[in-house]
Amino acid sequence: MGNFFDIAQFLEKSQGSSARTLDKAPKVIQQRLAQILGYQHDFKALHPFLKCLLAIQQRQGKINLVTEDYAKSRVLFQRQMRSLVAKPTPIKWVEDLDLPLKRQTLHARRYHPNPGKKLPLIIFYHGGGFVVGDLNTHDEACRLLAKSANVQVLSIDYPLAPEHSPEYIVGCCVEALEWIYQHDKQLDIAGKRIAVAGDSAGGNLSAVVCQKTQHAIYAPTAQLLIYPTVDFKNRYASYYKFREGVILNDNDIDTVTELYVTRHNVALDDALVSPLYGDLSKVAPAYVITSSFDLLHDEGEIYAQKLKQAGIQVQYNEITDMTHGFINFTPIHKAAKQHWINTARDFRKFWDKLK
Incomplete structure (x- = not known):
């Protein structure tokens, strides 16, 4: 003992x-x-x-990922993620670049596992409750995604709440997609094949971007939603079952709701923040991942079902031994790493079958 x-x-x-x-x-x-x-x-x-x-x-x-002292939360999250990584997954070409968009210039990071070869590209919007997170906190997740799916990944350092409103943040994410589509040759994108992906808040932004652009020429051809938050209005059974004792808790949800939605006078069921209530008629085919031990589990599963009901091609996968945020544990946890590698490979197969 x-x-x-x-x-x-x-x-x-x-x-x-x-x-x-x-x-x-x-x-x-x-x-x-x-x-x-x-x-x-x-x-x-x-x-x-x-x-x-x-x-x-x-x-x-x-206990909490996000607090009212959001500046401190950002520093703590960055420090925690930095402490986990011993040696980043090697990628042959990694570059930081700036996207000169209409609203503002955004920093981004591009991962290319086979430089000189045209590959499809995944735009990645990081998680962190719209309040914390950056290119560095999700660097390892993006490296594994690029390597395992054999795709380019372009991670977007979008502006955060509460300093910026949902309309502004989503607008920047849409503009990034449009800019990338327009610069497909510069970025060696194979066949203009561009998907969006993100975890948690990033999954929300990916879903909203797909809805906002579903009739545009630069609409994504697929979306990868990793334990996404899609409904700020309702609370489901998983919320009450896993509101404590796992990575994300009910206090985090309340704080994020205040900082991202309520403070900017957006209705909880506005599709701008809750894509579950949006127009799903012609959005991109979706690969949706949930974790069994996650208070967001049920809304992610319901969103996958609603997409299917709208006639959208969907692949849904539940990770049965993980909690919210598992893609951030890949540097220290081989089971989480294998789940993320399998997800990346499966998404690429799903995406390829859509051609």
Whole structure:
């Protein structure tokens, strides 16, 4: 028993290196450590490695992803993501560039696994509740996506709330898509094949961009929505079941709702922020991912169903042992990494069949 407590204390002192050590342990050891660390939620199928991380976060008082002190939340999230990465996944060509759009110039980062070869391109809008996150917090996720799907990825550093309104943020995301479409030759995009993708808030922006551009010549040809938030108005069963004890909690949802929606006088069921209520008639085919242990699970699944009912081609996949945010754990958790690699490969197959 003493050894278990020693390991528990070691895990609490550091993040990346100790987490990678824990990840190599058998699940039965991880499960026991989670109990010692005080994880009390009865989520049997949740991966025990994640239970350990969640227990440590709770013991350290790191409960909320987004708080009213959003500037501090940004710094903490950046620091946390930076601490997880030991060695970035190698990509042959990575470049930072600026997109000179109408509203403002946006920073972006382009990942190309086979420079000199034309490849389809995925525009990636990062997660973070519309309030935190940047090119660096999702750098590793984009690297794995580019490598595993054998596509270019262009990650967009869109403006954040609450300084900017949903109309402004979505407008920038749409303008980025249009600019990329117009510069397809410069970017070596194969056959003008451009998709949009994003996790959580980024999944929301991807869905909204598809709705906003569904009749435009530069509309995306596919969308990859990773545990997206799509409904600010209603609360579903998963919200009440997983409102605490997992990565994203009900306080995060309340804070994001205030900073992104309410503060800008946008209705909770406005399709600008809640794409579940939007026009789905001619949006791009969608590959939708949810995590079983996520308060956003149900709305993501319902959105996939609504897309199907609207006649849109949909592939839906539920990751049964993960929680919200698993694509950010890939540097320290081999199971999360494999799920993300499989998702990237499956999305490419799905996208290719649409041709």
